[in-house]
Amino acid sequence: MPVAKPESSDSRVIAHVDMDCFYVQVEQRKQPQLRGLPTAVVQYNEWKGGALIAVSYEARKFGVKRSMRGAEAKEVCPQIQLVQVPVARGKADLNGYRSAGSEVVSILSRRGRCERASIDEVYLDLTDAAETMLAENPPQSLEKIDEEALKSHILGLNNEDGSDIKENVRNWINRHSADHRDKLLACGILIVAELRMQVLKETEFTCSAGIAHNKMLAKLASGMNKPSQQTVVPSSSVNGLLNTLPIRKMKQLGGKLGISLQTDMGVNTVGDLLQFPEEKLQERYGVNTGTWLWNIARGISGEAVEGRLLPKSHGSGKTFTGPRALKTVPAVQHWLNQLCEELSERLCSDLDQNKRMAHTLTLHARAYKSSDSDSQKKFPSKSCPLRYGTAKIQEDAFNLFQAGLREYIGFYGVKTQGNHYSGWGITSLSVSASKIVPIPSGTCSIAKYFHGQSTSHFSSMQPLDNVNGEAMLLLPPGVHSGSECYSEVNSPKAEVDFPKEESWTEDTVPELDLQEQKDLSSSLSKTQDGFTQDISPSLLSACLEQSQNKQESDITKDEGQFKSEYNKERKGKRVKDKGTPSILELFKSYNPYPFGSSFSQELKKTAEGTDARLTIGLESKGHSLAEQSEVGKEKPMHCSSSGYGRDEGDGRREAWSYSIDEIDPSVIDELPPEIQDEIKAWVHPHKWRPNNTVRRGCKISHYFSPTKKS
């Protein structure tokens, strides 16, 4: 549900950039002879010519629409060029579009904070760039203004007949009488025009953009003049724009909420909302949504542009419509294997290119039950800790499926051991990987990473007898062997029967020293289902070695991808740990350290400088922390949300930053002073939060106050 983010006198410069019929452009770049022709991208050609998922503007002129079948498109536009989405493993393969999207993001992120909103859309916060330009190089001082900027559409700028539109635009941009906010937008126009030209030059893709004082308005504007144009919303034109705007056109109101607004409240345009007092809206839709509605009616939206260039999850799915529904367990297993293969491959690339690992595997399915009354019943989604390696993902996903299936058919159906039709059919399957966090580098993050993510590392950190035996077993195939990350295939195909519960619980738990078990078993890794995360440090090292070999030269480049990545804090939660193993021990155990140049140097420096103090006893530290935590619940969370932070604003480089509220204060206190300072500097001083969310402000200052932990 939408959530209000209050703002007051919002003088940000926000742009929303939207690629024009992106998939079509990607295909046209591959096949330049298609340029300028009516073209559509279609998937699954077998049935009625497949479904259209992207339509070029030339084709739209003929009335070709998305959600048409290929055959229909041919009827209204016989010349239309239909290009199929690439297929891999029997399913649509969108990787080409994903990487094309990344090309664009890497260009658009040059001038300010950039948020990848979807595969073909980004938001930019250009406030700083605009302020700088205004101070150093204001539009008025420019003798020449980009042709592209002059083609901008400025809402509310009346073009009298006979007047030269571009001249009007030029005048608006150069206007001396403009207030500060309009001048900022004028700078935004120039910056965005330049960015769009760079995108075109470097990728051959055109895009459209909206420029305004907040995300909502920028998004609205980007869609107003397409393709390959940009639209500006000066604040003086906001009311006029929203007054007559159909309510359903607003982002978030295209669904049930919008319908309810229309039918229950008689609200047909955003302007209609103005007559309702905030309390009334809250009454009807709850405080958050109510306030949000009240705000958007006035063009107010305080949502920040998150600095996030990479997706937060990866998924691979497929639907099996009608007669193609999957009716046997082996059929499901086959497709799950395909989906998991793709997912694993993408996780591997992500690890490789972005140094991130996912921590949760989720299976979604849709099913029907012909027999029973409650054929409406939803197939439950299930998740578990994600283990790297294709075979492991396949195995886990299959187990998740069977767990879901048992619930879905509700016992008794268990008789039909697998291959027989038992009245159910799977109409869609998907696997996804989420909770993707950067692989930590630097001091406490390492320790925290291991501590939070793995039980097995404790055993492998112990006397050597454990290391070889266990850690090797835990290595996903294809990882420790270096480069064959992608070659991993096939899970055992035999097990079609419902597995006995135990098969994926107890026996996957690595053995722990008794003392360690006592210390940790309650708090680490073991989930309700008895799943165990078995990423060991050796696994981590192996993965990194492998990726480093491949990507060594790319490390610095890749770091750029991480500006501000994962600076988003986890709401109101704070990590509680039971203790932090010595970083030095980790160092000793994993040598040579597999990180790339800058990391390891930083790390070594830190380690040397803090020799004694870094040896933090598990017990004592655990205690002091336990006492400290306000909430009694001893449930350490996974260490999540750390990231490279080359902060756009201050130009800091190659630093890993934790989300503020996840930094374990006692660990920070153990660090050398200069590191402490750096971490404190990572605290982003001001960030607007929704009025409903309890903020961390006081907590943080508490954490960083001079309280002594030891």
Added chain:
DNA sequence: ACGGATTCCACT
């Protein structure tokens, strides 16, 4: 018999 395939978010 759902336009798919994704991704993200908020709520519980």
Added chain:
DNA sequence: TAGTGGAAT
């Protein structure tokens, strides 16, 4: 937490 539901492209 894990799981559900809604929304958007």
